[in-house]
Amino acid sequence: MRIIFLQNVLDVGRAGDIKEVKNGYARNYLIPNGLAAQATSNELLKIEKLKKIGEEQSLKESKHWEEIAEALDGKIITLKMKAGETGQLYGSVTNSLIAKELAILTERKIDRRKIVLNEPLRALGEFDVLINLHTGVNATIKVIVEAEEI
Numbered sequence: 001m002r003i004i005f006l007q008n009v010l011d012v013g014r015a016g017d018i019k020e021v022k023n024g025y026a027r028n029y030l031i032p033n034g035l036a037a038q039a040t041s042n043e044l045l046k047i048e049k050l051k052k053i054g055e056e057q058s059l060k061e062s063k064h065w066e067e068i069a070e071a072l073d074g075k076i077i078t079l080k081m082k083a084g085e086t087g088q089l090y091g092s093v094t095n096s097l098i099a100k101e102l103a104i105l106t107e108r109k110i111d112r113r114k115i116v117l118n119e120p121l122r123a124l125g126e127f128d129v130l131i132n133l134h135t136g137v138n139a140t141i142k143v144i145v146e147a148e149e150i
Contacts, residue, residue, distance in 0.1 A: 001022070001023045001026045001027070001038065002018060002019070002038070002039035003018070003020075003026050003036040003038055004016070004017070004037050004039050004044070005017045005036050007054075009030070009036070013036075015050050015051065015053055016048075016051030016052075016053070016054045018047065061134060065133040065134035066134075068106070068108060068110075068133055068139075069133050069137050069138065071106055071108075072102070072139040072141055073139040073140060074142075075102075075141045076143075077102065077105065077141060077142070077144070078144045079098075079101065079143065079146070080146050081093065081145055081147070081148055082148050087125075088122065089121070089124070089145070093122075093143065094117070094120045095113070095115035095117050098112075098115050098117075098129060098143060099111065099115055102115075102131075102141070110131065110133075114131055114132050114133055115129060115130075115131050125144075126142060127143045127144075128140055128141075128143075
């Protein structure tokens with residue numbers, strides 16, 4: 001089914017884009033939630049206006065995320081974890097744990113999915129962690145994992 005996106009849909013399309021999607025996806029999700037409309041002749045006339053609105057919204061979002069990236073870039077987070085004598089952690093540091101600490105540090109909620117960890121941190125030490133906030137907007141923080149004193 002050919003549809004016109006009325007709003008930005010992450011990893012699918014931007015406002016004003018015309019795309020071919022599966023019928024069920026369009027009828028059951030995009031159209032009922034007001035994210036898209038069927039690409040009829042009347043809807044095609046509105047496309048220029050929607051593209052302009054989508055570009056403005058995207059620019060506003062980019063500026064917002066750039067401000068957050070500026071605030072986060074270079075921050076140091078220290079986490080205390082239980083560890084063995086060899087420096088191996090009993091648990092692991094996950095992106096959820098880092099997101100909670102970032103929320104406390106910056107007073108802004110950062111989605112855990114935006115924190116890029118190839119695998120959870122399972123050892124003591126310093127680690128550089130990439131945060132992919134928005135398309136083309138990244139920040140790098142330093143995570144220091146220390147042994148918890150008993």
